[in-house]
Amino acid sequence: MKKTILLLNSLMIVGILTVSCDNDNGPDCPDALTGALSEVETAFTGNWNLKSIVADKEIDLTDDNVENPSTDIFAQNSDCQNDLAYNFENNRNYTLKQGLNVTDCQDLEARGTWALNGGLLTFVTNCSSDYTAIEINEDDTEFSYTSNLRFKDVNNALIDSKVIFTYEKNIP
Template structure:
C-alpha cells in the first residue's frame, strides 16, 4: 500500500515510509546486551525531537520469535534475521494516517542493521 505522509503540495504516495518520516521518527536504536538486557532509544540523537523514548528491559530470542519485557509489558514478534546476523526485520500491520487525514491500513516492514 502506498501512503503519502508529506505535506509537500504533491500527491505522491510511495511505499517507503522511512523517507517520508521525520529524522526524529527514524532515530531508533535497539541495543541488545549479552546479559539479556536491551535498550530502545528513539529521538535522542536527532535534533529538536519533541517525543523521545528511552526504554530499558530484557530480551529473549527463541526460534524466530523475539520477546521484549519492559515495565511489566511483554512484546513478542516474529523476526526475520539475515544470514550473517547483521540485520533483522519485523513486519507489522498498522493503521497510518495520511496527509489527507485518512486512515490507511498498511503492512510495514522495519529493518534494523548492526552498527
C-alpha cells in the same frame, strides 16, 4: 506528533507499552528474563539502528502540497523519527531509544529484558511480556519484523497497511 506516533507504533509492535499493574513486579507482572545467552543470542547482542520502513500500500504522509504517495515510509519521516535504535546487551537488558543521535529531537527511551529463540524475540518491559517474530539475514547484520498498522494520510484518509521494519547492526 508524527514522531510520537512512529515511536508508539514501534513500541506497540514489540509490545513494550506500559500497562496497568503493580511496579513491584508482583504476581500479575512477568519476571525479567534471565540466564546465559545462547550462541544465537550472543551473536545478536549489540546496537541495531532503524534502516527502513516499507509499507505494502502507497501512502502520502508528507504535507508538501504534492500528491506523492510512496511505500517508503522511512523516506517520508523526519530524521528524528528515523533515529530509532535497539541496544541488546549480553546481560539480557535492552533499550529502545529514539532521538538520541539527531539534534533537536525529543529523546524517548524504553528499557526491559529480552530473549531470542527460534526467530521469536521476547521482551519483558513495564509489567508486560510480548513476542515478535523476526527474520535475521544470513550474515546477522539485519533483522526485520512485520506489523499491520493504520496510517492517516495527508488527506485524513485511514489506510491499513502491512509494514516491514528493518534494523541494521552497528559493526564496530
